[in-house]
Amino acid sequence: MRMRDTFIKPMHPEGRRFVAIFAAITLVLFLLWEPLGWLGVILTIWCYYFFRDPERVTPARPGLVISPADGIVSLIEKAVPPAELGMSDMALTRVSVFMSVFNCHVNRAPVAGKVTAVAYRPGKFFNASLDKASVDNERNSLCIEMPDGRQLAVVQIAGLVARRIVCFVKPGDTVQTGGRFGLIRFGSRLDVYLPPGVEPLVSIGQTMVAGESIIAELSMIGDRTE
Template sequence: MAATSEGDGAVLHAAKLVRDSVPPIHPGGRPVIASVAAAAAGIRLLTGRGTGLGLLATAATAAFFRAPTRVPPPRVGAVLAPADGTVALIEEVVPPPELDLPREPVSRVSVFLSVLDVHVQRIPMHGRIRSVRYVPGVFLSADLDKASTDNERNALVLETQTGHALGVVQIAGLLARRIVCDVRAGDEVAAGETYGLIRFGSRVDTYLPPGVAPEVAVGQRTIGGETPLAVLSRAVS
């Protein structure tokens, strides 16, 4: 009996390890996954073929919408990357009108997401959402500089607990056709929590407060909710 109990415990432990290693799926991706699975099942019923390809397509779609758990670093004042990807651009620019920030040049850090990256977006710091604004546009390649002003995008301003204002903009890419944003003006948010999703290739711009320099470099990989883009060293009075 003891041996049986130990065996059952080992199986349960192994099952837990497997379950913990599979990241959850963002709710915004579930309808897409269901549609792909239904299409695959329909092809299988009509043709008697395509089981393997259908399973592969469904698994690949589910992987695209994964939302792995992230642990923000215990670094006071850290502005965390809002997305997984590669730092494509770091420039001094005037924030776009939709952010309603002061019209003075600030550092903008642009993270480009390939189709293989995690596509959920994360809150960069503890704070409160001041505003959210959707702007329609075109679907240029997200790694182009003018994608920040021409592409479909969703902009939010975060009032941080340090008293600063951060601008974060989700930008649709060449293949993206849907931006999901789950926060609204007035919401209290925590660093690292997921707040949105861009479907199939995209970019996320972070506008730092005036005088704050980035601590990342062009070409550097970022992990959403964990990689510090910059550090706010003092509170605004």
């Protein structure tokens, strides 16, 4: 890998408009007062960095649930998947990954399968690290049916600063593990609802890398007790 590639990452097309806006404002700030212009330069670089979309190497071993987001595991608890997905009302293990404004915000599919439902629900904008964010905040939910018939839910949740959830897939689409399926702008959270009997292999506070970090193994059912 070249040294340049360590610092310069590809940018997702969703970010081009925002970087252009930041750059235009920066030019105006330079005309008004040079120190403000340099502040604009810093903010423009941050905007580019926010929308970075680096390549990821997804583990090839089948049967893994991969993190859909960069960030920190903030919650692990039992919860019922969003009602709008039409899944069972059984409480499943939910693993929440909180993304700060410094994390890469491109979201990746935790498993391979067919998208059977995509449901957007408007809501509030509480801090995404809070438990109530899963219920009250704006969200976009996906149900992915795996080849063995089991279902997994992944939910994009807007945060205190986030005001835009973007989803690239629709019902009927097929996703691959680690494939890009959406992004959220400016700080947010992803919830993964594991299939019944599947326990997480992560702990609260653990750092996740989207498309690479392993959350759970689908074959490990009943190996761990509450």
